[in-house]
Amino acid sequence: MKRELPLFVTAVVGLFMILSFFVPHQLVSVPADFLQQSAVIVVAFGIVLGGANLLRVNLEAVVKRQPDWPYRLVLIAGLLATVVIGLIEGRDFQALGTRSTWIYDQIYAPMSSAMFALLAFFIASAAFRAFRVRTVEAGLLALAAFLVMLGRVPIGNAITGWLPSGLRLGAVSEWILRVPQNAANRAILIGAALGVMATGLRVILGIERSYLSGEE
Amino acid sequence: MLSWRAALVLAILAPAAGGAPTAARAQGQAIIVPPPVIQPSRPAAPRPPAPAGAVPSPRPARGLTWKDVPDDAGRAIDLQWVLSPDDTLQRALVQGYDVMRSENPGGPWTLVDSVAAGVDAYRDQSTSLRRNVAYFYRIDAYGPGGVTPQGSVTGPAIAVSQWFNHTRWSALALTMLFFAFVLFFIQSAQGEGRKPFVRRIPGIDAIEEAIGRATEMGRPVLYVPGVQDIDEMQTVQSLIVLESVARTTARYQTPIKVPVTYPIPFTIAQEMVKGGYLQAGRPEQYDPDSVQFVSPEQFAYVAAVTGIMLRDRPAAHIFLGAFFAESLLLAETGFATGAIQVAGTANANQLPFFVVACDYTLIGEELFAASAYLSGEPKLVGSLKGADLMKLVIVALVVAGCLLESFGHHGLTQWLATQ
């Protein structure tokens, strides 16, 4: 029962949500909307659960003096400071001039951007080390990358300015994106949509029941 | 022929084009009742009484028609009217129109809303509108010279709730067809009790190979279930695959590390790994800390995962799920550590980085096939067959559609149209 009833709930809720996509009547659309609201709320509870868990795991690491415990302390301090300040500042914690805003602007945002900026370096390094042209497939990949990369910046058109406008790098890269890229992309989208729908159906009908596995 | 909806959109997009509505067709039964008694001050209207003299009050709007908005829960009524002849740019006699509503042709009237001059359509979906109630509508033109009620009222207009959204016929038909295929193959695979044939998918086979390598080297396996929450089906799929992977690592007695971004998938990932160890008959070896909640922030997560790669040095990296920009950081850092890497995602724009920097990549649908393929269970594999049959239907649809379009027939395209 600990497993079957929840599976039954998933099935009922899932089928009802599918139904609500096709049936606008209030007897269906209002409960469906309520279920969506509920899911949003439960997920928010989950975030609190996650925070508590993070705190527990790292406190344990500090208490046990694991090798990297001083860094864990930094993590705990960051977490607690952000949470406590945010809760004290109340529902307007995001207003201008609050401490939460300061933490966001001076700590969270710069680090997030800096991590993201590392990608610029990695993309060059990946191009140098990993783009191995040994097969026709890899050759096509490299060629398309080469053309699109240059075609997307002003310099691409500048160096092919002597060609008719339809053959300049900008136009060629647009064509690659619009035709072959688009075709393959669309097949991926359609295939993935079938995958999502099949997985969704299997989960809803409890055929793929394992998301509620573990012991009884 | 222009559909009513298209006409409405056109009318909205070209408000000042001479003022003639494109298609004012009476779809609702407009009954003409005697003109209402014009009172100098109407209780519901916010407009001040007309100043005497100076500017003439505008001539009225006319030809008001209504239509119940289709495919909804009886929450809205569409109105359309013919602009006042004075509603032109040259003669600034009309500033706008008041949409008036009453449950009685004789009033009392309440103001629903006002629209600007040049607008000849309105969708009444105010919260005060109730379904299955007969309403009467009137459009009052107002300007500097005062307010002129429409000469007639329209009604009774009733918003009715519908049981089926007709714009979704094609989605319904194709979804049901697909579900029927999947269920049929699941059923027949179950009946026959043997696994239907599925071609080899190298990327999925590589997962076990990678775990084997890690075992030989005595190093852990890193499993990354994407960076999205549980509302992403790729995350759900990845968590399902995680159980099979955990079963294999349990059998090989190789530690597994699963850093997770969101709490709900974290909770499920714990269940999955535990379940995998249970199925492998080694529940005592399950380490609750092998699954680790990190942070929903994608780059905080990446920072933590690259930390694991550099410090714990797993020999196999498995990235399955929804990925965004972090795919390159993960795959390239992983490449540098020399680990064997298997990736899979349906996020088409991240596939290039995985293809370049990983040993094997599951592309799009292959990710969704992974759980069925790995489990080898006949009924799950059966669902792959259903998807395959659907692909043949799609090929047929596209070919037929292209041919029909080439010969100038647009029926199929219109049937599929969702907008």
Added chain:
Amino acid sequence: MSALDRLARLDRRWIFLVTGLLVLIPLLWPLNLPLTPAPPVRAYHDAIASVPPGSHVLVSADFDPAARPELEPMLRTTLRQLLQRRCKVVVVVLYQGGPLLVDQIVRDVAAAQGAVYGRDLVNLGFKAGNEAVMVLMGQSIPNTFPRDQSGADVRTLPVMRDVRNYSSFRLLVSIATGYPGTKEYVQQVQGRFHIPIVAGVTAVTAPTMYPYLQSGQLRGLLGGMAGAAEYERLMNERGAASRGMDAQSLAHVFVALCIVLGNLAQRARARREEG
């Protein structure tokens, strides 16, 4: 050891260094290469330019600081174009890391354009729940966002007086970095509520948007910093995106060069190992 051989063993940190310098130098000494707006960019600009003055436009700004260099110039220029057209702008944020950043940009542009907050535009702030929120907005926006970013009751704001749900808007502008973003708007909103959508996305997501552009589900598209710069060009501005395009050009050439050199080096090594 030949030069190519040495290249094959090159420490990746040298590549990091060159990349950094190629981006840094043009920021200090600009080259001012010319820009030509691509058709999807022009369509984006024209879609906004054809919204009648005074009508409402919904702007969903779904990005965090990480996507700021690409999407902030788009959001700024879009808000400027909308406010100059006297459109009523309603901003929402569905992406988790974004609310504060977006609020700063919105207030900044509003102040510069002399727009009055609450009358000409409003920022409804963030709501968690991804697509579920998008669908909820289709029922009622004031119910989904009872309070704006600064906590004011939205029903008291003049700009929200005529706003009920998607049908109150002439156009939806989705400026988005990932999930939830443009794709979800197309799936959940465009399909259900039939509102025209234009989008500004990062260069990464742009190729996946082409199918939607071709099928008419998107009316216009800005892709990455180039899209932002070309849009600035159409608006006759020279903003942050236009200034960054020189660094882009050099870096692109370098990455292309990396592919060629990497392969030459690898081939040389392979030949030597054979021989």
Added chain:
Amino acid sequence: MSVYLSHDPGVWIAAALTLFIFSFLYKDNPLYKFAEHLFVGVSAGYYLVLSFWSVLVANLWDPLTSALGGAHGSPLAARLGDYRAFLLIPALLGLLLFSRFLPRLAWLSRWSLAVIIGVYAGLKTTGFAQGDFVAQVQGSIQPLWTASWATTVSAWIFTVGLLTTLVFFYFSREHKGALGVASRAGMYFLMVSFGAGYGYTVMSRISLLIGRLQFLLHTWLGVR
């Protein structure tokens, strides 16, 4: 070119943290580890506070207290967007998640998971059916003969690319013979698409670095 250093301590902290993260490019080091752990802690805390105020308080606590306080009639008279006392259900489901801290009651959290998974599986199934499946199929249908030869050629290449790539995803047969040829062509289209994606992405990545360098140069060092 002139330099004018920022006087804002916040900018100095932001610049330092940026450089700590960049130090990873040289190698993993204590400064990077410090930034990494601080980032994880602060970001998790930020999401917690955000969910608390913008969902738990705004969408649950506020409507619930006003409904139970009898602010507008019966607490059970729910309507679209206004669920009153029914909100106790998600509140209960949310609290059940915390049963995971009590091993003997941990199974209770499955109820919450069951509802969440049901809602999203159902929502996604139809969302993808309409947006990615039907709409994409419809969008792929185009005339194969047009007045312009360039459009016609593109239409053929597009259609062949789409169909062969779909064949690549066909699992029920071994890819041999005609199927093998088609699937190989599909593979080529996929590779061109990945290459194009890689090339297109470079711009995005460089943009981010430009953004950070602009911050360091202009905001922090004040280079004019």
